[in-house]
Amino acid sequence: MASSWTIDSVKEALTTKKISARELTAEFYRRIAEKNPAINGYLALSQERAYAQADKVDALIASGKQLPALGGVPIAVKDVLSTRGTVTTCGSKILEHYVPPYDATAVKRLEEAGAILLGKTNCDEFAMGSSNENSAYGPVKNPVAPDRVPGGSSGGSAAVVAADLAVASLGTDTGGSIRQPGALCGIPAMMGSYGRVSRYGLIAFASSLDRIGPFAHSVKDVAAVLQVIAGRDANDSTSTTAPVPVYTDEIGKPVKGMRIGVPRDYFAEGLDAGVRSKVEAGIELLKQLGCEAVDIRMPHTDYAIATYYIIATAEASSNLARYDGVRFGLRVDDPTLLGMYRKTRGAGFGPEVKRRIVLGTYVLSAGYYDAYYLKGQKVRALIAQDFRDAFQKVDAIVTPTSPIPAFKLGEKTADPLAMYLADIYTVTGSLAGVPGISVPCGNTPQGLPVGLQMFGPAFGESQILRLAHAFEQAGGNRG
Amino acid sequence: MKITRDDVSRVAELAYLDLSESELEMYRAQIDEILEYIGKLNELDTSNVAPMAQVLTDDQTADATLREDVEVPCGIAAEVLRGAPDPEPPFFRVPKVIEK
Numbered sequence: 001m002a003s004s005w006t007i008d009s010v011k012e013a014l015t016t017k018k019i020s021a022r023e024l025t026a027e028f029y030r031r032i033a034e035k036n037p038a039i040n041g042y043l044a045l046s047q048e049r050a051y052a053q054a055d056k057v058d059a060l061i062a063s064g065k066q067l068p069a070l071g072g073v074p075i076a077v078k079d080v081l082s083t084r085g086t087v088t089t090c091g092s093k094i095l096e097h098y099v100p101p102y103d104a105t106a107v108k109r110l111e112e113a114g115a116i117l118l119g120k121t122n123c124d125e126f127a128m129g130s131s132n133e134n135s136a137y138g139p140v141k142n143p144v145a146p147d148r149v150p151g152g153s154s155g156g157s158a159a160v161v162a163a164d165l166a167v168a169s170l171g172t173d174t175g176g177s178i179r180q181p182g183a184l185c186g187i188p189a190m191m192g193s194y195g196r197v198s199r200y201g202l203i204a205f206a207s208s209l210d211r212i213g214p215f216a217h218s219v220k221d222v223a224a225v226l227q228v229i230a231g232r233d234a235n236d237s238t239s240t241t242a243p244v245p246v247y248t249d250e251i252g253k254p255v256k257g258m259r260i261g262v263p264r265d266y267f268a269e270g271l272d273a274g275v276r277s278k279v280e281a282g283i284e285l286l287k288q289l290g291c292e293a294v295d296i297r298m299p300h301t302d303y304a305i306a307t308y309y310i311i312a313t314a315e316a317s318s319n320l321a322r323y324d325g326v327r328f329g330l331r332v333d334d335p336t337l338l339g340m341y342r343k344t345r346g347a348g349f350g351p352e353v354k355r356r357i358v359l360g361t362y363v364l365s366a367g368y369y370d371a372y373y374l375k376g377q378k379v380r381a382l383i384a385q386d387f388r389d390a391f392q393k394v395d396a397i398v399t400p401t402s403p404i405p406a407f408k409l410g411e412k413t414a415d416p417l418a419m420y421l422a423d424i425y426t427v428t429g430s431l432a433g434v435p436g437i438s439v440p441c442g443n444t445p446q447g448l449p450v451g452l453q454m455f456g457p458a459f460g461e462s463q464i465l466r467l468a469h470a471f472e473q474a475g476g477n478r479g
Numbered sequence: 480m481k482i483t484r485d486d487v488s489r490v491a492e493l494a495y496l497d498l499s500e501s502e503l504e505m506y507r508a509q510i511d512e513i514l515e516y517i518g519k520l521n522e523l524d525t526s527n528v529a530p531m532a533q534v535l536t537d538d539q540t541a542d543a544t545l546r547e548d549v550e551v552p553c554g555i556a557a558e559v560l561r562g563a564p565d566p567e568p569p570f571f572r573v574p575k576v577i578e579k
Contacts, residue, residue: 331564346497377530433534
């Protein structure tokens with residue numbers, strides 16, 4: 001296959017009339033029909049909507065008007081983002097036939113910028129998981145190694161881009177669910193700061209942690225998609241009015257003299273040797289580009305998983321209370337209301353979601369609230385302080401994205417705690433609210449992609465995009 | 480042991496979640512292991528730390544959290560009801576709660 005489409009190459013091909021938006025859309029659907037059955041990245045296709053949008057783009061071109069930022073670019077969105085008129089399941093049986101009555105703000109903004117929505121991507125049920133094996137609709141296969149997981153929870157969004165079944169996609173990240181699948185599938189993937197992108201229409205898992213962000217083939221395209229979805233939205237009171245820089249301009253600025261923090265706490269026991277050597281080589285490359293590497297400590301890193309699984313499950317148990325068989329989704333009949341609730345939830349939720357509801361309800365329950373939930377919130381403050389302290393000394397923090405490369409399907413499903421521990425390097429930034437990007441940094445000796453993670457200070461998206469772009473341009477992904 | 484089978488059963492009751500006998504036992508064992516792991520947080524003295532409920536600082540949300548309380552029609556009530564398991568517009572119908 002020819003090299004992957006990018007936002008620029010799509011727009012160039014359209015404006016020079018090498019291909020029409022309708023033909024391009026059809027070409028992507030042809031590829032999807034051919035390759036998706038093996039990958040299982042798409043759960044639903046939105047052809048009618050896609051062709052209607054393609055025709056609008058073609059009309060724009062015919063009238064000689066300039067294409068908007070994402071004019072004619074075929075994209076996919078994770079199935080936890082509401083799409084009006086298109087089934088949105090969250091990878092769950094409880095929402096198998098749910099058709100949202102409105103669009104998520106991020107989806108709306110993509111379409112307003114001319115993007116063509118091809119379909120909805122597979123994910124772990126309610127975005128809970130690190131391997132995509134918790135989807136009620138079957139796991140996604142990693143396009144790089146089909147016997148392995150694509151990562152999760154946004155496994156479908158990563159896989160469809162990696163397999164050239166979309167030019168870019170949106171995922172969501174609560175504890176690593178964008179960055180980790182990006183790393184495992186070998187493509188750039190980013191979550192902006194908490195508050196950078198409106199969560200309106202994102203079906204909630206853990207409201208203080210959930211973020212929406214892009215996957216693409218290049219850092220430049222990641223920046224272009226973030227540009228479109230970022231910014232204040234009156235429908236999400238946690239979306240901030242902090243100004244949105246022109247990321248696509250920012251990425252070209254020099255990185256010479258940038259100070260990059262390397263926390264030795266992220267290179268501890270459990271880090272795969274193949275991943276470690278690639279990440280260390282990546283840091284060397286950044287030094288060659290003129291960055292100054294600084295040894296830093298982030299002493300509460302080792303407590304992040306425990307903290308995350310208290311806070312995320314507590315918030316999930318509350319958010320998922322809405323699935324009760326009354327207003328939407330599945331209902332399992334019973335003569336009593338309480339019986340109807342219990343049976344609906346017992347039948348509709350899968351094993352990981354139930355596990356988290358039980359754990360989350362427990363840590364919030366009378367007698368345990370202080371010992372678990374309150375304690376977790378206090379340690380979260382310490383983890384956030386680690387980041388603030390670090391950003392007094394450095395401009396960005398560079399770490400591995402995942403301690404391990406893509407693992408075999410089924411390898412970790414029997415041991416939930418072992419699966420949780422794989423999130424060690426991503427959950428810290430989730431708890432602190434800072435932006436993070438994973439950029440490909442070569443392959444392990446077995447040929448599995450490795451991701452280099454870069455954290456910036458809150459609303460410092462520009463500097464990590466710039467760093468990631470320079471790294472990519474310097475050939476950081478080769479080898 | 481951090482959590483008993485009765486604890487799991489009580490919590491499932493609070494969460495209106497039907498669990499089978501085998502699920503109760505599986506979750507008891509798995510959550511016990513997770514809580515054991517979470518216990519490492521007790522290594523940290525947090526007596527002087529304020530709990531962090533959200534990440535946004537005040538200055539970023541000063542005008543983000545508060546807005547004028549104005550009524551805006553959403554216009555999607557009929558569509559919402561159409562998606563309900565047992566609608567009787569303008570109501571959602573549920574099993575009888577109060578006996579006559």
